Amino acid sequence: MSKQVLPIVDLAGTGQAGQACCAPLVCEPLNVAEAEELAPLFKAIADPVRLRLLSLIACHEGGEACVCDLTGAFEVTGPTISHHLKVLRQAGLIDCERRGTWVYYWANPGVLARLSAILGPRVTATT
């Protein structure tokens, strides 16, 4: 529809990103398969460094950040940052691409939106 200037807000409000597959955790009991699929996603963000990495990447101008933009914000070493980025990537929360010397990461907003919807107190405020 309208690809107006609407900021990031749109991406989960519509049913498109959330694929409408999952009622909030508080509305309907999660079955085993859902729980085993979701737990690794929450585990991926259950670390302060990864939480900040994800936030830094998602907030970075242009929607993507080079590794060199990130390492300076942490006390841990480069390999550790690289490890955490890999964890986030394997969970599907971020993705990356090499461009010349640098590797750029960006967030996958759909996954984040899905997690939010699962935790959310109500799903759609329609009516």
Add this chain to the structure above:
Amino acid sequence: MSKQVLPIVDLAGTGQAGQACCAPLVCEPLNVAEAEELAPLFKAIADPVRLRLLSLIACHEGGEACVCDLTGAFEVTGPTISHHLKVLRQAGLIDCERRGTWVYYWANPGVLARLSAILGPRVTATT
């Protein structure tokens, strides 16, 4: 100058979570303190058994569930269930009370709503 506030914060609708403390992770970089406070909460739900426990409790009729209502749904032993309940409780996600022989657990919706708001790009303007 800095009184311009994003009108995003009051998601929780529960009245209890009126912290108004945290913009979504994708809007503003999490600082170290926020990340270190949030990570243990996500860690608490980053386990399939705990995820289902939380969901079962939150969905249970009356808004609370006895431990004996829960154990049957899992393959793990009673002590393990008890351990996971303790983790959820120490994270503040659930609370409990003993009534006679049985111990009843209920979910704390404010904490869940806060996590949802942190992850969520959307602005569910419920009233």
Add this chain to the structure above:
DNA sequence: ACACTGTTTTGATAAACGTCAAATCAGCGA
């Protein structure tokens, strides 16, 4: 070809985690 920078992988280590069996605690009823 070489050196240099940015990033990831490997290997090792200490801490944290999930699970169970056994023991313990908390109420209830005979």
Add this chain to the structure above:
DNA sequence: TCGCTGATTTGACGTTTATCAAAACAGTGT
């Protein structure tokens, strides 16, 4: 009081995790 059931704690075990140093990989420029 004693025994019974529901629930938690303790102690142990194997697995996973976060971290680092060192090595390796990927591009760029000389």
